Amino acid sequence: MPSHYDHYCTGRGGLRQELVFMIRLKIHAVALCFQGVLTVLAMWGILAAPTRAAEEIRAHAVPAPYVAVKATPTQFESLGRETRLGGMLLPEQIGAAGRPVLAAPVRIVAEPAGLDGLDGSGRVVENDGNAARWEWTGESSGFRVRSVMTGECDGFCWYEITLTPRQPLTLKSLRLEIPRVADTARYLHTSSFTWGRLSQGLPEYGGRWVDAFMPYIWLGDEERGLAWCAESDEGFRLTEATHALSVTTEGDVVRFAVTLLDHEATVDSAIVLQFGLQATPVKPVSFAWRAKARILHNIRYDVAVPDANGHVPLDAMRDAGVRTVVFHDEWTDYFGRVTTPHDKELRQLIRACHERGIKLLVYMGYGLARNAPEMKGHHDAWSTMPLIPWNPTYRPEFRGFDATCARSGWSDWLVNGIDKLFSEYELDGLYFDGTTEAWRCQNTSHGCGWTDDDGNVHTTYPVLAARRMMRRIADTVHRHRPDSILDAHMSGNLTMPTLSFCDSYWDGEQFEYHTKAEKFEIPLHAFRTEFMGYAHGLDAEFLCYVDRPFAFNEAIALAWLHGVEVRPYPETLELVSPIWKALDAFGITTAQWQPYWKGSGAEARAESIKASAWVKDGKALLFVSHLKRTPVEAVLHLDRAKLGIGPGTLAARDAITAVALPVTGDDLAVKFDGMEYQLVEVRGQE
């Protein structure tokens, strides 16, 4: 993948220098309220341009596996999640993956007494299954209140709450509070569509966190969670801008708060709060999906052509277990293009893949080459401002580009181009490189940025536009290829509102500036936060650039312990293929998964050794990992009952080499030279 990592290095290096901002609380303008309504309507396609009318109507179909939204005045239900709605349509309780996640109702606090005596009623305005819209009106001691909420089939809710003061009133504090059941809020993932934001276990961080505005916060456990998002901090009135977002732990409650006002101020015009909530997982994650998808990254046109010995490389890939291949950006000439001058080669490659039962995905980026013919006349209108440039050393005249904004005309160009691409070629899906990210933007020519009273333009994160674009792409691709794969590379930014219509994500590139010499480690709580998709609702894969910082087998030891595969390249396929074969031989897709964090039934005294298990038919397949780069010998104690092992003497064998392994009683001896894994099958032997 030549210089691919430069994209994010260059792009995000620039991002890291930016100030971070945002939600939308608007203290003066009702105009913004109207603009927000337009945004919501546009999300539903109600205000869509006439040229998109047909597509927008089709977009109302609910995409599998999502189901039609159920809406009553007090209830919102989407796949696997149900929300009881209270005052202002704010959630009183949310159930996700079988458990309640709120310790108390979500509320807006306006101190000292702005929202005392709140009373009102709500109704469902419309529901087409794809999305429902609610309205709520009421009054409190200080405000007339109007709340509009949309809830979509993937569980995403967007709120617009207008607080109109009955007369000028003095507030000391205004904030949104989300009180969480602490046990379901042990992992904190934060994102501003850059690298380096906090993503790790909350208790391990000390239970408290505070930061300036950023557009995405998720708190969850290993199976579920709840995300909050917003597009800007417009209207925030803070003396301490670095305290806009906070998480505190008080016993069994983890309280997430968005503070919009932190000092005494007179409110004499409407306040508009705009934000999103999304309970997760958005959809179920299964090993069966992954086993069917098995992705190899970075093939080229020559894999379909016989080599000097008459071998077609795709044959070896198929035999190694590959089910999907990804062609990176050079499937076409100019970076980010959705047509290719290599028509003959692409058709030949598609045919060769399909003859072997392999799916082909091609690359979509987050920009279009400055020199691409289609970019002519659009650069300034489509680009994120300030620019996020990428200046590669390899073929810069074809590949140099500036990141584009999903809120610009680039979205229509991309969706229409993908529609045409899938009309002409039998592709099997797309690989998105940064396409799902709502890059920070101040480009007022396409509606981004907001201007303060002093005339300064501030940043917005076009979350809704990125989400809408991804939904349109997903609908377009699925119309042509219902069983296609949409795979997103989004390192560091696991933002479900923009990812929920994809199938899988590939994460880990953000560590590539660490070196092998550092002996870099990802704490297990951090891995569980972001690198496994069970609680979020997408299948996860781990990205490993060899020795930056992990050796490939080190990455396997870390990731696969969590059931997370490490995506191979042609040169690393031989390290992954034997694992696939062992998993298939055992039949993990119909086995019970018992990861180490739930007590798998296989435990070592050594803290650096962990084991997860698949259990089936009286036997267990153990993924045993040693997570330190030192040699160790240890004993793994096997709990026969937990592992569901049948009667007879315990017997163990290496599931890859079939070599018998020493077992004494219920103890298995293991030995590692460094950060390594062992795949062990255990059964009872009469």
Ligand SMILES: [Zn+2]
């Ligand atoms: Zn923009």
